[in-house]
Amino acid sequence: MNQHSLWSQWQLLDSILPTGGFAHSYGLESAMQSRMVNNPEELRSFVVQVLENTGSLLLPFVFCASRSPDAATWVKLDQLLEAMLTNEVSRKASMSQGSALLRVAASVFTEIQLLQDLRQTFFGSKTVSFHHAPIFGLICGLVGFDSETTQRAYMFVTMRDVISAATRLNLIGPLAASVLQHQVSVDAERMVQKWKDRGVEAATQTAPLLDALQGCHAY
Numbered sequence: 001m002n003q004h005s006l007w008s009q010w011q012l013l014d015s016i017l018p019t020g021g022f023a024h025s026y027g028l029e030s031a032m033q034s035r036m037v038n039n040p041e042e043l044r045s046f047v048v049q050v051l052e053n054t055g056s057l058l059l060p061f062v063f064c065a066s067r068s069p070d071a072a073t074w075v076k077l078d079q080l081l082e083a084m085l086t087n088e089v090s091r092k093a094s095m096s097q098g099s100a101l102l103r104v105a106a107s108v109f110t111e112i113q114l115l116q117d118l119r120q121t122f123f124g125s126k127t128v129s130f131h132h133a134p135i136f137g138l139i140c141g142l143v144g145f146d147s148e149t150t151q152r153a154y155m156f157v158t159m160r161d162v163i164s165a166a167t168r169l170n171l172i173g174p175l176a177a178s179v180l181q182h183q184v185s186v187d188a189e190r191m192v193q194k195w196k197d198r199g200v201e202a203a204t205q206t207a208p209l210l211d212a213l214q215g216c217h218a219y
Contacts, residue, residue, distance in 0.1 A: 005144040008109060012143060013153055015160070017104055024093045025165035026050045026158075027214035032169060034213065040172050044180060047162055048187045053207040054158045055195030057084075058133040059151050060203040063196065065137025066150040071118060075127065077134040080200055085131070090214045099123075099130035105139045112142050151196050155188045 011017065028046065031037040037046050061077050078098075085091040103123075106115040122128050133154070140150035159181060167177045205211060 008143045009140075009145055011108070012105070012139065013157065015164075017108075018100070024097060024161055025169070026162045027090075027210060027216075028162060028165050028169065028171075030213040030216040032171065034216070036213070037171070040176060040180065043166055043171055044184060047159060047180070047184050049207050049210055050162050051155060051159060051184070051188050051191045053205065053210055054155060055191040056204050056206040058203070059154065059192075059195045060198045060200045061131070061133040062137035062140075062151055062154045063147055063198065064200055065134045066141040066145065066147045069114075069138045069141030071114065071121075074118070074134055074138045077137075077200065078128045078131050081131045081134060082129045084203065087211050087215045089216075090211070094131045094133070095129050098132035098135040101132060101135050101139065102130060109139075109143065114142060115139070148192075148196060152189075152192050155192055159184060159188050 028037065031046055037043055058081075061081055065074055065077050081094075082091075085094065102115070102119060105112075106119040109115055122130075136154055136157075137150055140153060141147075145153065163172075163177050163181050163184075166172045167174055172180065
């Protein structure tokens with residue numbers, strides 16, 4: 001791995017990358033309105049549940065895409081995830097984040113020809129839905145992340161985004177959010193070790209209540 005690859009990897013995880021990830025709260029608004037999350041202590045429990053569900057349901061797609069970062073594998077993974085996501089709100093959020101990530105990555109990492117090819121071939125088509133997890137795994141594989149680091153990075157951006165949403169909703173302040181992120185990193189690593197390196201046939205929903213809350217977001 002050369003030094004330039006390291007810069008690309010860091011940029012991929014930088015919050016300045018305009019992928020729209022911070023617009024996704026993973027159902028936190030609904031959880032607050034239903035009075036299931038009322039304070040920082042309950043927020044921590046919510047974040048851990050989000051990480052658990054992300055590890056069980058989405059990490060297999062990240063892993064498989066990073067291990068085989070090619071167009072054929074990505075298309076199959078995207079289509080399978082489209083069939084598995086029955087929650088309309090989270091499905092649309094995944095599609096929005098994924099398509100934004102591919103668009104930005106193709107514009108930034110111009111030296112990776114496959115990203116240009118995917119953008120030209122599939123944008124505007126109905127073949128794929130551009131779900132976030134397979135796109136993230138694919139891009140991480142292309143910029144040189146190993147599969148375990150890719151899975152850990154996906155858990156990191158998930159944790160970052162839900163805590164950022166809590167800050168926007170004034171549930172927690174910026175400094176307390178940073179403290180919470182540091183504390184929850186222990187749980188995030190535990191989830192990585194628990195769910196890493198699994199094939200998509202093992203993908204499963206572990207938090208049905210969280211899924212229901214996300215589905216209520218439109219209301």
